[in-house]
Amino acid sequence: MKSAVDRTPFHNRWISRNLSKKLSGEVRLLKRFAKALGVYGSDTRVQGFSGYLCELLIVRYGSFEALVREAAGWEPGKVFIDVQNHHKGKLPDGLKKKFEGQPMVVIDPVDRNRNVAAAFSPANFARFILACESFMKKPSIGFFFPAPRKADLNKIRKTMLSRGSKFIMVKFQRPDVIDDVLWPQLRRTAKRLKDIMLEYDFLVLDWAVHSDFSGVGEPAKGLSSYIMLELGVWKLPRxxxxxxxxxxxxxxxxxxxxxxxxxxxxxxxxxxxxxxxxREWLDAVEKLRDSLSDPLKDLKAKGIASHVAESVARGFRLVEDDAILRSCSKDSNLALFMSEYLERSAV
Structure with missing residues (x-):
């Protein structure tokens, strides 16, 4: 089968035959657990569970509790689930190569050559395992209904200051592409900018990406995307x-x-x-600005993802430290992004 649209009727038919009402309740538990953890959604922004993957896992293990107990011991590259037994317990070499680097393999019952878990990122796979371990040790309703996320500007300010690091955001017009194209390009560009900084001895502690959301079919005009770098070293001797x-x-x-x-x-x-x-460059902000001020052809040549490069070539702004806080005071979604970055935890 060529596309998701082609497969959907077959998925629905298979699920209707194999998922009982009792199991449907277990699926809802798993979805709630994944949503609370922030790993529900197979789009390129979330890189987590699809609803179909949740259904297949419950069919395989029979209950949410049984799945969590099993998942607590999972390891990347060692999870192989084939509920229809298409491959008789062993993946063909061709599919091993195709699925290489994917932390878990769940064969689609209606398409023997497709991994339903292909979108699951290694980081989210690891977070799910940790959450399952924690839930098995101490079950709690909080795993399904965590406290609402709020952005506290004073807390953001204090945390940023306490870290003693440098925050730089590259702000540019959101590329006029769908989310499934945008988010991989933002991540790829962030990784490339990190590498460029490291080439000149500017230590990048971490990075994150954010974007304003546009509705289906709505233009991106007036919306922004952001690539944030947190630096441990941003000034260097001559x-x-x-x-x-x-x-x-x-x-x-x-x-x-x-x-x-x-x-x-x-x-x-x-x-x-x-x-x-x-040294050629002593200041990370100046080097970053120089690296992004090249013509479009050069931006692409140095590894800036195509749609991001096109937008950056039309214009960008570097937002630092206090200016980031001022932007957060005007944009609640940006403030929430900063809050989530600064307050990250394993589970």
């Missing part, structure tokens, strides 16, 4: 030290001296050559 080869590896030592004597001074530490050279 010089940097480069460690070279041992003096006694003569060809490499000669090359090192030839290269670095033009750029700075060279000396010996222990048995190795060491050079001191001037």
């Amino acid at each position: 010089i940097r030290k480069v460690t070279g080869p041992p003096v006694f590896i003569r060809p490499r030592a000669a090359e090192f001296r030839k290269k670095y004597q033009k750029l700075g001074k060279v000396w010996v530490e222990d048995d190795r050559l060491v050079a001191e050279v001037k």
